[in-house]
Amino acid sequence: MxxxxxxxxxxxxxxxxxxxxxxxxxxxxxxxxxxxxxxxxxxxxxxxxxxxxxxxxxxxxxxxxxxxxxxxxxxxxxxxxxxxxxxxxxxxxxxxxxxxxxxxxxxxxxxxxxxxxxxxxxxxxxxxxxxxxxxxxxxxxxxxxxxxxxxxxxxxxxxxxxxxxxxxxxxxxxxxxxxxxxxxxxxxxxxxxxxxxxxxxxxxxxxxxxxxxxxxxxxxxxxxxxxxxxxxxxxxYEQESLPEHDEVQQRMEEFLQAGTPPIVFTLGSAAVHAPGNFFWMSARAAHRLRMRAILVGDPRGLSAPNILTVPYADYRKLFPHAAIIVHQGGIGTTAEALRSGRPQVVVPFNFDQPDNAARIVRLGVGLKHERRMWRDRQAHYSLLRLLRDNSFAERAALIGEILRKExxxxxxxxxxxxxxxxxx
Structure with missing residues (x-):
């Protein structure tokens, strides 16, 4: 120093x-x-x-x-x-x-x-x-x-x-x-x-x-x-725990412990306020796969078996427990997803997000999916590809290990x- x-x-x-x-x-x-x-x-x-x-x-x-x-x-x-x-x-x-x-x-x-x-x-x-x-x-x-x-x-x-x-x-x-x-x-x-x-x-x-x-x-x-x-x-950034988030964290921990690793769907802290039908289509895709899911953003009126909706999540604590992380490609979310070592699907909206998505694809840790094409059937196929091809998870784990040492x-x-x- x-x-x-x-x-x-x-x-x-x-x-x-x-x-x-x-x-x-x-x-x-x-x-x-x-x-x-x-x-x-x-x-x-x-x-x-x-x-x-x-x-x-x-x-x-x-x-x-x-x-x-x-x-x-x-x-x-x-x-x-x-x-x-x-x-x-x-x-x-x-x-x-x-x-x-x-x-x-x-x-x-x-x-x-x-x-x-x-x-x-x-x-x-x-x-x-x-x-x-x-x-x-x-x-x-x-x-x-x-x-x-x-x-x-x-x-x-x-x-x-x-x-x-x-x-x-x-x-x-x-x-x-x-x-x-x-x-x-x-x-x-x-x-x-x-x-x-x-x-x-x-x-x-x-x-x-x-x-x-x-x-x-x-x-x-x-x-x-x-x-x-x-x-x-x-x-x-090592986030400090806030009292209003403790109850949400407890709900997520109980959900994670109650079954298989879920797919995590999130739109970060900006695009989440203009989500369109992202969360609805995501829930339907998870249902098609018969997989559990956590939707970060608290979409109104969405309730389904094996799906937890929360308004907020500490990605550092949640992402490592995901089967797949689906996100908008903002640099903060992308960095945390990479550090977690889990495969990703990036559904970019604007600004740096399309470029970050392309880099995720070239890195071999995930896929890019056009936002306008995020429908339950198309989303289902992207997620299914990651689940069936272990190379994405293996590459993601390797990159995550490197990044956690930086x-x-x-x-x-x-x-x-x-x-x-x-x-x-």
Whole structure:
């Protein structure tokens, strides 16, 4: 460990719980090492984070990650990413910048997620050292390891094309970001900063340190990643038990002990608020297989023999007991499913989820199933394939064993401390 006096470190993040948890893992480890982390995030999470004993500052518009209408716009429409940037964040950029500037007053370091749009601007304007945390491989948009992009599904068919074509194809998302970036460029101009037409896409890559907090088992480092990038492994958050979850945990433990391993169906903490008929079709598929199931999301009105519905689950405790895990492909859920060593079916909705699903398939630990085709009969066949082909379970167990030995949180915090030591 690099010896540094305790520092005040602002950790800014937006997103679902799956997005927030890696930052809480970093905050816990930094606090354990004598630093004072300050969490800056949407007011929706303020009480939850305060209960963990952290200082919390509100940042950004007061949106709810549990708003069904918002989640439908983000998760179930092809223009979800555009809505995120152009409607949710960019109109509020001046206020968010002022809030972040106030929160960072007197801070020694800023750690920010990629959609914290004022972070690169504040660092450029004030000189505060900062660390950019990228949770998924798609955030790095490598031509050497092409990602499946939301809104450009046909690009998944071009993965085998030569490198020169991959570089040309990356101009498509670059053009989209450039088209959305007018408010950001105007705000930079108002601060006296030079114009940068690529700022919305590449600002997150210009930090003093870029942390790629996912395992090399999931995505290998690539030659076109920025030179200041360090791949750490997944930052695993050890959740603290909350009293309101104890009764749910007990129900799950009793169900698990009462029979054979169930299929676990979950949509994480965002897509679960715009599930469509996912849970109904999942229950019917489990019934066709005559298997037990746990549905995480508490779908209203769904009750059937051998099926347990719960509003919440600690994946760390549940996933290792599953026969198969079916999920939406969010990076937090995907990381926990990989660590559990159980085979998966990924039913992606939007953002990084289609790319994460494709990586699960290439890794040989599971299958991808298109959301619009998640019907009881089709779902039944995907699940049956995993049950009959032991190679998926064997490969998943091997990858899980490797990932459980990684310590992405410690690797990330060690790098952060090294950066602070060099800046002292």
């Amino acid at each position: 690099v010896e540094t006096p305790g520092k005040r470190i602002v950790i800014a993040s937006f997103g679902s719980l799956g997005d927030l948890h890696p930052f809480l893992a970093l905050a816990q480890e930094l606090r354990n090492r004598g630093h004072h982390p300050v969490i800056a995030t949407t007011p929706f999470y303020k009480e939850r984070i305060q209960a963990l004993g952290f200082e919390v500052q509100s940042l950004g518009p007061p949106v709810s990650p549990q708003d069904p209408e918002l989640m439908h716009r983000l998760m179930r429409t092809v223009r979800g990413p555009e809505y995120l940037f152009r409607k949710m964040f960019l109109p509020h950029l001046p206020e968010m910048y002022a809030e972040l500037e106030r929160i960072c007053s007197g801070a020694d370091l800023l750690i920010a997620g990629e959609v914290v749009l004022p972070a690169p601007i504040l660092a450029e304007k004030t000189g505060i050292p900062w660390v950019s945390v990228l949770l998924s491989p798609i955030s790095l948009l490598s031509a050497h390891d092409p990602s499946v992009l939301p809104g450009f599904p046909f690009l998944s068919l071009t993965r085998s094309w030569p490198l020169m074509f991959q570089k040309a194809l990356l101009k498509l998302p670059a053009l989209a970001f450039r088209r959305w970036s007018t408010p950001l460029r105007e705000f930079r101009k108002s601060l006296g900063l030079p114009d940068d037409s690529e700022a919305l896409r590449t600002g997150k890559l210009k930090a003093n340190l870029v942390l790629a907090t996912f395992s090399p088992q999931f995505a290998q480092p690539q030659p076109d990643w920025p030179a200041n990038t360090l791949q750490t492994g997944f930052a695993h 310590d992405g949180t410690a690797n990330a915090v060690h790098a952060i401390e090294q950066l602070m030591a060099t800046r002292s």
